Amino acid sequence: MKRDAAAVTAQLAALGARAQRRTRRSVEAYAAAGSILAPVIGGQRLVNFCSNDYLGLAGDPRLAEALRAALMHWGTGAGAAHLVTGHTAEHHALEEELADFTGREAALLFSTGYMANVGVIGALTARDEVILQDKLNHASLIDGARQSDARLLRYRHADAEDAARIAAEQSQRLSLIATDGVFSMDGDIAPLTELAAVARAHSAWLLVDDAHGFGVRGTGGRGSLEAAGLAAAQAPLLMGTLGKAAGTFGAFVAGDHEVIDLILQRARSYIYTTAMPPAIAAATRAALVIIREEGWRRERLVQLIARFREGAAARGLPLMPSTTPIQPVLVPGSARALAASEALRQRGFWVSAIRHPTVPAGTERLRVTLSAAHSDAQLQALLDAVPESIPPAAPGEPTV
Numbered sequence: 467m468k469r470d471a472a473a474v475t476a477q478l479a480a481l482g483a484r485a486q487r488r489t490r491r492s493v494e495a496y497a498a499a500g501s502i503l504a505p506v507i508g509g510q511r512l513v514n515f516c517s518n519d520y521l522g523l524a525g526d527p528r529l530a531e532a533l534r535a536a537l538m539h540w541g542t543g544a545g546a547a548h549l550v551t552g553h554t555a556e557h558h559a560l561e562e563e564l565a566d567f568t569g570r571e572a573a574l575l576f577s578t579g580y581m582a583n584v585g586v587i588g589a590l591t592a593r594d595e596v597i598l599q600d601k602l603n604h605a606s607l608i609d610g611a612r613q614s615d616a617r618l619l620r621y622r623h624a625d626a627e628d629a630a631r632i633a634a635e636q637s638q639r640l641s642l643i644a645t646d647g648v649f650s651m652d653g654d655i656a657p658l659t660e661l662a663a664v665a666r667a668h669s670a671w672l673l674v675d676d677a678h679g680f681g682v683r684g685t686g687g688r689g690s691l692e693a694a695g696l697a698a699a700q701a702p703l704l705m706g707t708l709g710k711a712a713g714t715f716g717a718f719v720a721g722d723h724e725v726i727d728l729i730l731q732r733a734r735s736y737i738y739t740t741a742m743p744p745a746i747a748a749a750t751r752a753a754l755v756i757i758r759e760e761g762w763r764r765e766r767l768v769q770l771i772a773r774f775r776e777g778a779a780a781r782g783l784p785l786m787p788s789t790t791p792i793q794p795v796l797v798p799g800s801a802r803a804l805a806a807s808e809a810l811r812q813r814g815f816w817v818s819a820i821r822h823p824t825v826p827a828g829t830e831r832l833r834v835t836l837s838a839a840h841s842d843a844q845l846q847a848l849l850d851a852v853p854e855s856i857p858p859a860a861p862g863e864p865t866v
């Protein structure tokens with residue numbers, strides 16, 4: 467696009483006409499101290515049903531206290547990249563604890579999950595190689611492949627047979643298969659056992675992005691690979707994010723010593739960026755202790771998920787096949803999904819509308835997410851409000 471003010475205006479107007487222009491809502495305060503589940507917007511107190519704070523740790527005072535203590539010790543910023551002077555004992559201890567937690571030899575911290583995916587894919591693939599990904603993978607995995615020198619091919623969503631078919635055609639060139647562990651917009655689970663077998667059969671890496679499974683799924687919250695019974699030998703590489711269930715910020719990749727060292731040598735989004743603040747690493751260490759020790763948070767989530775699905779089914783709401791805290795309600799049509807989200811806001815709930823191009827056109831949805839910190843009364847009130855908030859489909863518009 468040329469530097470042309472009229473072209474900029476026209477592009478924004480076109481997005482607006484398709485109900486795809488994104489806007490931000492500024493949170494003025496949290497009604498309960500530190501609770502992202504109780505935001506105040508435009509003077510109105512809402513219940514947040516669309517964060518990724520699955521375990522309710524983002525507002526936990528123990529994390530805040532660990533952060534405060536570390537801030538006094540380490541200061542606010544790391545001041546440099548890990549490979550320069552930014553790697554502190556706090557980062558190092560967190561890496562060791564994450565490796566231990568995930569049953570891998572080593573772990574490497576990244577500043578964000580987006581950067582972890584882009585970095586790992588770039589580090590482990592090369593020109594003339596093929597990367598195979600699920601059609602509905604998170605944008606950061608897709609972007610990692612696009613930015614790499616390798617060629618990206620995609621298999622049908624959660625379809626390991628389709629992955630096996632393409633892998634067989636590309637056996638010589640295939641170097642990496644990547645999948646979300648839990649799909650971020652659908653909440654369903656990847657066929658990890660089958661994908662691990664495909665990857666093994668073609669000597670390819672399997673990279674599992676467990677942004678939404680880490681802390682939530684598997685024994686002790688160890689994630690989707692553990693839940694699938696896959697140990698390091700069957701699925702060596704695991705990526706997790708820390709800004710969701712862990713309630714802080716950042717991400718990591720875990721694997722054996724050598725592959726983690728190779729990623730450290732090669733991942734440009736690791737090498738050429740400032741390390742996360744050490745105090746964030748300290749708060750994450752506190753989160754990891756809670757994730758290990760407070761299994762009741764996961765039990766509470768399981769209970770809330772079952773209640774939400776039962777209540778939604780009783781009200782005839784179109785759910786997706788998800789057993790995780792991500793429970794989308796389909797509202798096809800961008801304008802209709804936006805209107806439903808707005809009507810929910812008026813009733814005191816924050817549930818964002820997910821539109822094309824984040825999801826395929828015609829599958830727009832309200833992305834409801836549940837947190838262990840939600841009360842039964844809040845869940846019940848949401849279930850009552852959702853059916854009243856979805857506008858009827860216009861003639862010719864799909865209803866589901």
Ligand SMILES: Cc1ncc(COP(=O)(O)O)c(C=O)c1O
Pocket residue numbers: 577578579580581583604606646650675677678707708709716717
């Ligand atoms: C599946 C998945 N992977 C990666 C990311 C990126 O993580 P981060 O927010 O830490 O960049 C997200 C969401 O943010 C995600 O949903």
